Every structure is written in C-alpha cells, then in structure tokens.
Amino acid sequence: MTASNLNRRFVVDEKGQRVAVLLDIAEYDDLVDARNELRSRRAEASEPVVAPEEAPPLGAHQHVYHHPRSPDASLASLRRVMGSIRLTSPLPPMDLFDDDDSSENPQGTQDAGS
Amino acid sequence: MPAREHAFSDALPARLYLDVDIAIEVLVESEPHHLRCREFIERLTSHGTRLFVSPLLWLEFLNAVSREAFRQRLSDEFCGRYRLERWQRPITRQVYLDEMVHRLDDLIGHFEWFEVGLTPAIRAEAYNHVTNFNLRPIDAAHLATARSVGVNEIASLDEAFRRVNDLELWNDLVHDRLT
Numbered sequence: 299m300t301a302s303n304l305n306r307r308f309v310v311d312e313k314g315q316r317v318a319v320l321l322d323i324a325e326y327d328d329l330v331d332a333r334n335e336l337r338s339r340r341a342e343a344s345e346p347v348v349a350p351e352e353a354p355p356l357g358a359h360q361h362v363y364h365h366p367r368s369p370d371a372s373l374a375s376l377r378r379v380m381g382s383i384r385l386t387s388p389l390p391p392m393d394l395f396d397d398d399d400s401s402e403n404p405q406g407t408q409d410a411g412s
Numbered sequence: 413m414p415a416r417e418h419a420f421s422d423a424l425p426a427r428l429y430l431d432v433d434i435a436i437e438v439l440v441e442s443e444p445h446h447l448r449c450r451e452f453i454e455r456l457t458s459h460g461t462r463l464f465v466s467p468l469l470w471l472e473f474l475n476a477v478s479r480e481a482f483r484q485r486l487s488d489e490f491c492g493r494y495r496l497e498r499w500q501r502p503i504t505r506q507v508y509l510d511e512m513v514h515r516l517d518d519l520i521g522h523f524e525w526f527e528v529g530l531t532p533a534i535r536a537e538a539y540n541h542v543t544n545f546n547l548r549p550i551d552a553a554h555l556a557t558a559r560s561v562g563v564n565e566i567a568s569l570d571e572a573f574r575r576v577n578d579l580e581l582w583n584d585l586v587h588d589r590l591t
Contacts, residue, residue, distance in 0.1 A: 361529030362561060368521035376457060379518045380450045381441035383477075385485035388442050 415579035417588070420452040424459045428582065429558035430520075431551075431568030432472040439515055442485075445569060448584050452567070456523070463525040466557045468550060470513065477512045478505070528557050545575045555579070 306325070309318035321329070437449040456463075476482060483496055491497065494511070498504040528534075534556045541552035551572055558566055566573060567582040574581065 361531065363527040363529070365521070365525050365527065367524045368518075371457075371522040373454070373457075375518075376454065376522045379515055379522075380438050380453065381446060382515055383440045383512070384487060384490075385440060385442045385482070386487060387485055388444060389440075389481060389485065 413577055415574050415576050415581040417574065417585050418580065418582045420448055420455070420582065420584040422582075424456060424461055425565040425580070425582075426460075427462045427464060427563050427565065428456065429464045429554070429563045429566045430469065431554055431566060431570060432469050432476070433569050434567045435469065435473065435516060435519060436476055437569065439519060445584075445586060448586075452582075452584065453519070453522075461523065463520065463523040464558060464561060464563050465520065465525060465527055466554055467527060467529065468553060468557075470516065472550065473513070473516050474509060478509065526561070528561050530557065531560070534560050541576070545572070545577075547572050547576070 306322070307320040308316045309320065311317050434449055434452075437443045437445045438453050440446065443449075483491070483499070486496070494508045495504055496508060530553065534553065537556035537560065538549060538552040541547050541555050542549055545552070545555075547555065551568075551570060554568075555566070555573070555576060558564070564578070565580040565582060569583050569586055571587050573579060573583075574587065
C-alpha cells in the first residue's frame with residue numbers, strides 16, 4: 299500500500315501509519331551528496347591545530363582539536379539551549395553514570411530495526 | 413593539600429576543563445544545580461574562557477541521556493515526538509541521541525573550545541590518579557586529560573575531585589553548602 303507525495307512514496311501499514319519511504323533516485327543522490335558535503339565540512343572544522351599561545355607544551359603525539367566559537371553564538375541562543383531538556387522529576391543522585399540498565403536489554407543484542 | 417574549591421562568583425579562569433555533570437546541570441532544567449550552573453556558564457562565555465574537554469564528555473553524556481531512568485522522566489509529548497517506546501530500534505535511538513547531542517554541541521559551541529584526545533600517557537597518568545586519589549577511572553581520565561595540556565582548573569560537582577592535591581576545583585562550594 300503506498301501513497302504518493304511528489305517524488306516520495308510512503309509505504310504505510312494497515313492503519314495508515316508511514317513505515318517506510320521510497321525516494322526518486324535523483325533525490326536520493328542529492329541526499330547522499332548533501333550528507334557527504336556535511337561530513338566533509340565537519341571534518342574540516344575539526345582539523346587539529348597547534349597549541350594555543352598560552353597552552354603548555356604539547357607532546358608530539360598529543361591530539362588537541364581546536365574549535366572556534368560558533369559564529370551564531372549569542373547570549374540569546376545560549377539561553378535558549380540552557381534548560382532546554384525538561385524532566386518531569388529530578389534524577390536520583392548518582393543515577394546518571396551508573397550502569398544499571400542491563401535489565402532493559404539483557405542479551406546486549408542490537409535490534410535490526412525491523 | 414586537597415583541591416582548592418571555587419565559588420562560581422570568583423574571578424574566572426582563562427582556561428577551564430569541563431566535566432559532564434556541569435553540562436547536564438546546565439541543559440536539564442529540573443536538575444538541582446541548574447540555576448547556579450547556567451549563571452556560571454553565562455559568566456564564562458562573557459569572560460571569554462576557553463573550554464577544554466575530553467571525548468569522554470560525549471560518551472558520558474550519551475550514557476546519561478540513554479539511561480532508562482532519564483528517558484522515563486521525559487515528558488509524554490517529548491517521548492511521543494521521538495517515539496521512545498520504540499527504543500530497541502536503532503533509528504529511534506539515532507534520532508533521539510542526535511537531538512540530545514545537538515544540544516550539547518550547541519552549548520559547547522558558545523565557547524572557543526579544545527578537544528583533547530586520549531593518549532597512552534593520559535591513560536598511564538589516569539592510572540596514577542586512581543591509586544593516589546581513589547578516583548573512579550573515568551574521573552581520573554578527566555583529570556589526567558586536563559593536566560596533560562596544563563589545565564588545572566576543572567568545573568565539576570563531583571565530590572571525589574575534592575581529594576585531588578592542588579587542583580583548582582570549580583563547584584560553587586556545593587558540598588559545603590549541603591553539610
């Protein structure tokens with residue numbers, strides 16, 4: 299069962315919920331190109347640099363990656379991201395970094411996404 | 413001599429190593445130290461402090477936000493938007509974690525920052541810190557990473573860092589306030 303939408307067709311289940319998408323091959327190629335370009339830009343932004351002037355001597359094998367401040371950064375944008383995650387109740391102390399979720403996926407298996 | 417603890421209102425350092433607990437306090441509105449940490453971050457950005465972080469920052473953050481206890485506390489609206497009931501599906505995890513990590517990246521991006529990779533020397537020094545200061549290995553790795561680039565100022569609410577000799581520890585004296 300499918301429904302068309304320009305170059306995209308969606309596969310839907312018996313309840314009409316979208317479960318997959320079929321793309322025109324040209325659109326797919328555009329997406330792949332865009333993804334590759336994004337990866338390339340990210341890699342360039344993370345080029346290792348020499349240590350900042352006041353940094354200590356860095357060993358020859360020290361890997362330090364310099365990232366300039368985002369050009370879009372502002373006090374307003376900072377305030378938007380701070381507190382942007384809201385929980386309905388505080389987390390228990392020391393809960394964040396303990397590994398006690400093993401019961402959720404006891405076999406440690408990875409779902410194939412089917 | 414144990415760590416020297418700093419109030420967030422103290423004169424700010426030019427360079428600071430950031431632990432993940434501060435980032436989580438800043439991003440998560442309901443955390444108990446959210447307000448003090450967000451004011452601290454605002455001051456740091458205004459001051460032009462340069463941040464130093466480890467790749468462990470992202471891995472620990474991923475661990476924290478992936479935890480069931482964390483996800484269960486997200487709003488129904490948020491869970492519905494990301495279809496978190498389908499957590500066992502890779503695509504669900506990818507979309508949700510991308511969103512969470514984007515917020516962490518956004519926060520860090522308000523600073524000039526340096527990511528310091530792990531090296532054999534850092535690993536060896538972390539081992540020493542585990543034995544000398546009884547730190548958890550992950551905390552020892554943070555300490556060794558910071559000091560490997562000469563940064564002795566660490567922002568963390570982790571009480572264990574108070575045991576570290578000669579460390580400049582930015583925790584707003586929360587442990588003294590609690591006792």
